[in-house]
Amino acid sequence: MQTTKNQTLKIHNSLSGKKEIFKPINEGHIGMYVCGPTVYSNVHLGNCRTFMSFDMIFRYFKLLGYKVRYVRNITDAGHLVDDADDGEDKIAKKARLEQLEPMEVVQRYTVDFHNILEKFNFLPPSIEPTATGHIIEQIEIIKDILEKGFAYEVNGSVYFDVNIFNKSHEYGKLSGRKLEDMISNTRELAAQSEKRSPQDFALWKKAEPEHIMRWPSPWGDGFPGWHLECTAMSTKYLGETFDIHGGGMDLKFPHHECEIAQAEACNGHSPVNYWLHANMLTLNGKKMAKSTGNSILPNEIFTGENPFLSKAFSPSVVRFFMMQAHYTSILDISNDALLASEKGYNKLMEAIDNLEKIPTKNTSSFDFKAWQQQCYDAMNDDFNSPILIAKLFEAVKQINLIREEKESITEEDKSILTETLHSFVFDVLGLENRNNTNDGSKKLEGVVELLIELRKEARENKDFATSDKIRNQLAEMGIELKDGKDGTTFNI
């Protein structure tokens, strides 16, 4: 990929609100941190979209030849149910409700998370650290922030003092908020708050005696605040300043704003060069969230067991559906949209299957080198996967025309086409070909091919009763025969 490697890649940076030319801190290397899930319930499809967007970005960086250290954490402690003083840890609450040891909750939903991601053909991140595995690092950061005067201790809890911080730094620069506005717009909190200001956020929370998740600290037994874990883990594995921080749009405020504040309080400079935010997946025009019940679980899509769905859809179809929208756009999921994506996806895979068979000539009637460049251009423009897919369908059209000998392709162009198509479809978009065969289905294929052969003979003898019987009975079993120009193909 010598011709493509040195091109400029533009990324929409949420911090500036603009597309910027991407320049890694260390040439050829990228450090990327993405906020992972809080493992207190099954991962829903909206979560998956965010992680899939960053999976695609990770994959594209790899195609460009970058060495990427991709850190995606697991939040297994510290995520408060609310910000009031009786804020309870999400994991601990779930454990109490289900009468489980907190780590049983964590284990159960971490396993679920990994299972789903594997079905969606995610690449594993380079490091997947957990909050509970980094309590010591978090305590060290709190000590540092306290020493520098940006936090205060009250009754075994430690809070970040946003007002003091804002005197020397700019709190709210990521989300476009001004502290003064926030103060005047804050809703009334419980009167007995121990925080000096409602905008302050917890770095360490004291654990009441009934709390099960607790760790010793200089301020007594307690647990870390949610925002702190990401600062601790990103700093540990990627350094005080790293290239890319990603997450869902909904984390912009307060989570990412607080991360910036914590890191700047410690190190005096901004922790991240490029902030990327993936937009929401909506269902019925509303945000998908476990807390409101407006959600579809991935497994419900794979089985079709959801009132919104008329049938089951494969993980690759769902992936293709999501990749047809830009990661910064809101995407609304519906049965119709999935059906349309399924057809498009099948068409794309069909063309890739036919690619090997297309004949080559002395000349090409289409500029495949320019087309290849356009694929890279699409991705170089803030990872524009919808444009990339439009380009892929241009190739599909060419493949079909070449098959009908209305267009031609040289041997050299054919290998460019094959390589590019495989790189983008499988390596970058992460799609899988639907005809993934195992031993059992190989045998089945053999049987179907035999029946197709028998049916062909029957048709040649004008014995249409027999040929239709074979076709109809196979159809009943869900095997679809398609009579094409050069023989019959089938779908199971």
Place this chain on the structure above:
RNA sequence: GGCAUUGUGGCCGAGUGGCUAGGCAGAGCUCUGCAAAAGCUUGUACAGCGGUUCGAAUCCGCUCGAUGCCUCCA
């Protein structure tokens, strides 16, 4: 109320100050014993009102609507 994002044809969804997005559906055609599938061709659009401009759906302003955040959320 504040901040942010956004409003594109029947549906999903890109993009751009003047030149085709793409997919699905629809229509026409080809192939075919029939059917299905597949392939080719193809119409319809940029929320409303003002402004800037030779020219705007694309820039600016206002209005209306949608979504997110402002207490947890990818």
